[in-house]
Amino acid sequence: MKIIALVGSIRRSSYNRKLATFVQQRYVEQMDVTIPDLGALPFYDQDIELEAPADVQAFKQTIMDADGVIFVTPEYNHSIPGVLGNAIDWLSRVERPLTGKPVMILGATLGPLGTVRAQSHLRQILDSPGVAARVLPGDEFLLSTVQNKMNIAGDITDSKSVEWLDHCVADYLKFAHQLAASN
Numbered sequence: 230m231k232i233i234a235l236v237g238s239i240r241r242s243s244y245n246r247k248l249a250t251f252v253q254q255r256y257v258e259q260m261d262v263t264i265p266d267l268g269a270l271p272f273y274d275q276d277i278e279l280e281a282p283a284d285v286q287a288f289k290q291t292i293m294d295a296d297g298v299i300f301v302t303p304e305y306n307h308s309i310p311g312v313l314g315n316a317i318d319w320l321s322r323v324e325r326p327l328t329g330k331p332v333m334i335l336g337a338t339l340g341p342l343g344t345v346r347a348q349s350h351l352r353q354i355l356d357s358p359g360v361a362a363r364v365l366p367g368d369e370f371l372l373s374t375v376q377n378k379m380n381i382a383g384d385i386t387d388s389k390s391v392e393w394l395d396h397c398v399a400d401y402l403k404f405a406h407q408l409a410a411s412n
């Protein structure tokens with residue numbers, strides 16, 4: 230399956246980017262994961278949405294061509310980071326490539342709550358009419374106190390977290406295949 234991972238942090242040493250890379254490498258047999266640089270996108274502007282810059286059009290096309298999307302995001306001020314909101318705004322207008330796409334949400338944070346509020350807010354956003362993505366129900370992958378569970382190379386060292394991630398990814402792939410078969 231061709232999957233795009235949208236990472237909500239553009240920080241060089243981002244734990245969430247490392248988590249996306251971990252997923253890309255660990256499940257390489259099941260998914261071909263690409264991680265675009267959301268920091269390269271201009272701010273969404275309704276004045277130019279019908280003739281969006283080439284970078285934006287290329288970004289939308291990659292989502293259009295993908296079988297699914299995995300959001301990997303930190304929590305910023307109890308919500309999602311602006312860089313991720315900006316990407317979603319572009320994707321919610323004109324062609325709407327997230328519509329009907331199978332989506333899974335992952336998140337890592339330094340704190341004890343593991344992005345739970347950001348994830349719940351993101352589910353609400355993904356359910357809006359302009360987005361209308363199909364989010365994997367039930368499973369939540371929250372990597373709390375990530376600094377104690379991931380090494381410098383980006384490997385998750387906490388076996389329970391890896392076990393849960395395996396479970397969530399397996400559920401997601403089943404969900405994505407079922408959606409594809411019903412279309």
Ligand SMILES: Cc1cc2nc3c(=O)[nH]c(=O)nc-3n(C[C@H](O)[C@H](O)[C@H](O)COP(=O)(O)O)c2cc1C
Nearest residue numbers: 238240243244245246303304305306307338339340
């Ligand atoms: C602007 C900002 C707001 C933040 N707000 C929250 C928050 O609401 N909840 C939380 O658990 N962590 C919050 N954090 C801490 C992030 O979880 C932490 O910086 C995390 O490492 C960011 O992810 P990254 O490593 O992928 O960049 C915030 C960090 C920043 C920079």
